Amino acid sequence: MxxxxxxxxxxxxxxxxxxxxxxxxxxxxxxxxxxxxxxxxxxxxxxxxxxxxxxxxxxxxxxxxxxxxxxxxxxxxxxxxxxxxxxxxxxxxxxxxxxxxxxxxxxxxxxxxxxxxxxxxxxxxxxxxxxxxxxxxxxxxxxxxxxxxxxxxxNDEAVKRSTEASRHMERMNQILLDAGCSTDTASSLLVRLLFLFFGDDTQMWPEDTFQKWVLNHTTADNLHAKLTELFEVLCDEELDKAQTAGGMGKAGGKYAGTEYQHFRRIDGMYQEHIALPPLSEDFRQQVLTAGEFDWGKINPDIFGAMFQQLVDPAELRKHGEHYTSEDNIQKVIEPLFLDEYRQRFQDAYDDRKKLLALQDELAGLQFMDPACGSGNFLIQAYKHLRGLEYELIQRAEELELEEIQAQLAGMEHQRMSKNKKALIARRDDIQAGASLQFDEQVLRKSKLSMRQFYGIEINAWPAKVAATSMLLVDHLANQAWGENVVRLPIEDTPQIVHANALRVDWEDVIPDNGNVTYIFGNPPFLGDGREKEQLADLRYAWGEDKQISRMDYVTGWHALTLRLFASGRQGAFAYVTTNSIVQGDQTARLFGPIFEAGWRIRFAHRTFSWDSEAPGKAAVHCVIVGFDRQSEPRPRLWDYPDLKGEPVPVSVDRAINAYLVDGPNVLVTKASKPISSMVSKTMYGSKPTDGGHLIIEPDEYDDFMADPVAAKYVHQYVGARELLHNLDRWCLWLEDMEPADINRSPLLKKRIEGVREFRFASKAESTREFAQFPHLFRQRAKMETDYLCIPSVVSETRRYFTAARLPADVITSNLAFQVPDETGLQFGLISSSMFITWQKTIGGRLESRLRFGSTLTWYTFPVPELNEEARRAIIAAGKKIEAARDLHPKRSLAEHYNPLAMDPALVKAHDVLDREVDKAFGAARKLTTERQRQELLFANYFRMTSGSDG
Incomplete structure (x- = not known):
C-alpha cells in the first residue's frame, strides 16, 4: 500500500x-x-x-x-x-x-x-x-x-467473542453433567439451545423470542418439562398458522396468542426426543446469561471446536479427532475444486449462457466428508460455493442488462409494444436488484442446495453439530445474499449420517446422480497403532487379501473412496493425513492400488504442522494429497521450508509421485538384501536384556577401572544417543571371560548375579532360560573389523545423515545399526547428499525426524556398480570428512552438523564427497538441488529393480 x-x-x-x-x-x-x-x-x-x-x-x-x-x-x-x-x-x-x-x-x-x-x-x-x-x-x-x-x-474482536461463547457452553455443559446427564444428552440439548440463541440474534424470529420465553414462562421446577414441550411445539405444523406473511392477515391456530406464537416451526433436529432430567435454577440462570450474549457475532465455522471442549480430550485422542482451521481447509478444497470453478467463472465472464450453464453444473455437484466431525469442511465448501454462485448470478444479470439496454436503444423511437414493455420491466427489475444489492430475487435464483452435501460421523454429538452449523451458515448466507430470508421449517438439510465410515456402504450414503462427486476431509490421525476393532475396520475396508500390517488407520478411507469410484462415478478426492502415508513401507501398499485404478496426484502439500481451531491443539505433522483421473490441470505442489510457516509453490514438470516428488510413479518396496552390490548388509547392535547390570554409567567408570580384573572387560558402549551427542557409556563384554575372574572381582560377581536375578524374574520364558548365561549379552553382534555405526533416528534438519566409523572393540547397542566397513566405502555412501535425499524422500519418520530403515532405505539405496577409481575417490572423500571432524574432537556429531553452525572445513569435505558420489550416480557434475538427485535416484532404482521383485 x-x-x-x-x-x-x-x-x-x-x-x-x-x-x-x-x-x-x-x-x-x-x-x-x-x-x-x-x-x-x-x-x-x-x-x-x-x-x-x-x-x-x-x-x-x-x-x-x-x-x-x-x-x-x-x-x-x-x-x-x-x-x-x-x-x-x-x-x-x-x-x-x-x-x-x-x-x-x-x-x-x-x-x-x-x-x-x-x-x-x-x-x-x-x-x-x-x-x-x-x-x-x-x-x-x-x-x-x-x-x-x-x-x-x-472486526478484530472475533477471538474474544469465540472464547466468551465457549465459556457459556462450558458452564451449561458442566451443570448438565453434574445433574446426571450423559455427554450425548447434554450435547444434544446444547446444540438445540445454540440454534435458539442464534435464532434470537439473527432475525429468524422476533428478537429475543427464546430469551423472553425462558424468562417469563419457565421456572427451575418446570424448565426441563417446558423445554421438552417447546421442542415438540417447534415440530408442530400448527405453529405455521400462528405466523402471518409480512405482518398481513390474522394469526390463527392453537398457538396464536400463546407463549409460543412468535416462534417459527423448525422440525429437523428437534424431532428426536431427548429425555431431560430436572434442571436447576443455576442452569436456568446460565441459559438466561448465555441468551444475553450476541450469538449472531459468532462464526458457525468454530462451533465444532467450541463443542470439542465439552468432551474429554483423552477421548478425542482415542478417536484421533482433530478439528480444522479455515486456512487448512482451504488447502484442501481450493485446489480440489474451488480454484477450477473460479477459473471457469472467469473464462465465462462475458458469456451469459456459459455462466448459467456453470450455475446448473454447480447445482448438480455432490460433496461428502466421510469423517465430517462437526462439519467444518462442508461448511467452508458450502459458504464459498454460495459466494461463487452469487457472483455468477450477479454477472449474468449485468450481461442481461447490457443486452436489454442495447435492445431498448434500438427501440427508442418505436411505439410501446408488448415486447418493449417486457424489456423495460425486466430492466427495472434488474436495476432494482442492483440498487438493493442483495435482493431476495438473487436468493430465489440460487440453485445450490444443502442436499448436495453429505457427511459420515461416528460420534453422535459432532454429527448433530455439523448439521446445525450447516443450517446456521445457510441462514447467514441467506441474510447476506437476500433480504432476511428464513428457511424455516427446515426442509433443505445436509445429509449427515451417524455411522462408522469404514463399516457403511458409501453408495447408500451418497448415491451416484451422474454428476461429479468430491470427497474430502481429515479422517482420524491414529497411525498404525490400532485397537482390535479398528484393525477389523481396516480389514473390512481393504478386504481380506490386503497386507495391512503397519498401514495407518486413515488408509481405510482411501480404500472405501476407491470402492465408491470403482463403478465409473466421476469425481476427485483429497484427504489430510499424517505424513506417514508418504513415508516408509506402507507408501507402496497404499499408492499402488490408487495408481492402478487410474488415479493421479492432482495436488499435494508436503509435510507441515497441522493446526486446529480447538484449545489444546494437537500437534501433528501432516500432508494433504488430492487425486483425480484427469490429465489436466497441471499438478500443483507446495513445500514447507518452515513446518509452521506458509506454503511455497513448487513447479512440477512431469507428475507428483507417491513421495510427493516431481518424478515417475516409482514405488519403493522393502528389500531383504541390498539391491546394489556396493551396499553392505546391516545388523542390529548387541542387546543386553540385563536390567542394567552389564552397563557402566560415567559415575561408575572409575570404580571398574580401579578393579584390574573387571577393567579387562570394559568396552565403550554406543547407542544412537551416545553416538550423536558424544556421551560416555561403557559395558562389560564377557564373551571371552575366564570363569575364575568372577571370584577375583567382587564388583564383577555382583553385576553378573544381578543379571541372573533379573532374567529369572522375567515373564518371558526365553529370557528366563538365558539366565544360565548371566555374563553374556542376550543378543551379541560384536564386529570383527572397523565398522559403520548408524543411529536409528536423526533430526530432519541435518544436511547429511550423521553416522560414524568405529573400531571393532567398541560395542554398539541394539539402539543403533552397524555395517562392516573396513575400507570406509559405506561411510562415504551414507554421508553423501545422495543418501540423505533418498532417506528424506522414501524413508519412514518418527514424528518429523528421519528414521533409518535397513530394508527400506539402505538396502534399496540404488548405488550403481562402481569402478575402482570411483570407489577410491568416495573412500578418500569420506576420510576427508573424518579428518574435518577430528579438527574439533570435543564436538559431538549433533554439534558438528548443527545446520546453523557447520564448520567450513567440514562443509568443504562434504562437497568433495558429493561431487564424487553424484558423478558415480551418473551426473556430469556435482548436483545442486534435491530434485536433481531425486531424478537420478528414482531412475537408478527403476533400472535396478525392473523385471525383479526388488
Missing part, C-alpha cells in the same frame, strides 16, 4: 482512496440516500463497491452522534446488507462496520473505529486496517473473500 493512501483519508477523498485500494465504483443505478433522523437530515453517498460489498460516506458539518449514526445505518441497510459506513466532519471520522457472523449476518451493534486527522496512533491503526482490504491488481475478488478481508480489518 502506498503512503499516499492516508492522504486521501485526511483530505476526505474517499472515491480516490478506494480506487487506489483497487476497488470498483458503485453501479450507476445506486444513488445517494437522504436519511431523516432526530438530529436532522443526512446525505449518504456510495463511493465504492467490490463484489456487492458497498462503501458509503456521510459528510456533515458536525460528526453525527451514535444514535444518528445508527439511524443512518438502518436506512442504508435496506439498500446494502453488507456495507462499510464512513462518517466525517472534515477532521473527525467514524468508520462503522456492522458486526456479523460467518457470511455477513448483521447484528444490532456497529463496530466503531474512530480517526482524527493528525492523530498518529489512530493513523497507523487505520492504515493497518486499510492494508488488509487493498486488492490485487487485475484479480477479481469474490464476495466471500472480500467479506473475510473486511471482517479481518474492522
Amino acid at each position: 502506498t503512503t499516499d493512501v492516508m492522504n486521501y483519508v485526511d483530505n476526505g477523498e474517499f472515491v480516490d482512496l478506494f480506487q487506489e485500494l483497487g476497488w470498483d465504483l458503485p453501479p450507476s443505478s445506486v444513488h445517494p440516500l437522504d436519511v431523516e433522523t432526530d438530529t436532522g437530515t443526512f446525505t449518504v453517498q456510495p463511493v465504492a463497491d467490490q463484489s456487492g460489498l458497498r462503501v458509503w460516506v456521510c459528510t456533515a458539518d458536525t460528526l453525527p452522534d451514535a444514535s444518528s449514526q445508527r439511524a443512518v445505518d438502518t436506512a442504508v441497510s435496506k439498500h446494502s446488507q453488507v456495507r462499510l459506513l464512513i462518517f466525517t466532519d472534515g477532521t473527525r471520522q467514524s468508520w462503522r462496520w456492522p458486526r456479523r457472523g460467518a457470511t455477513a449476518a448483521t447484528n444490532a451493534k456497529l463496530l466503531h473505529h474512530a480517526y482524527t486527522v493528525g492523530n498518529l496512533e489512530q493513523r497507523e491503526d487505520l492504515a493497518r486496517r486499510l492494508a488488509k482490504i487493498e486488492l490485487p491488481i487485475d484479480e477479481r475478488i469474490g464476495i466471500a473473500e472480500i467479506q473475510d478481508r473486511m471482517a479481518q480489518a474492522f
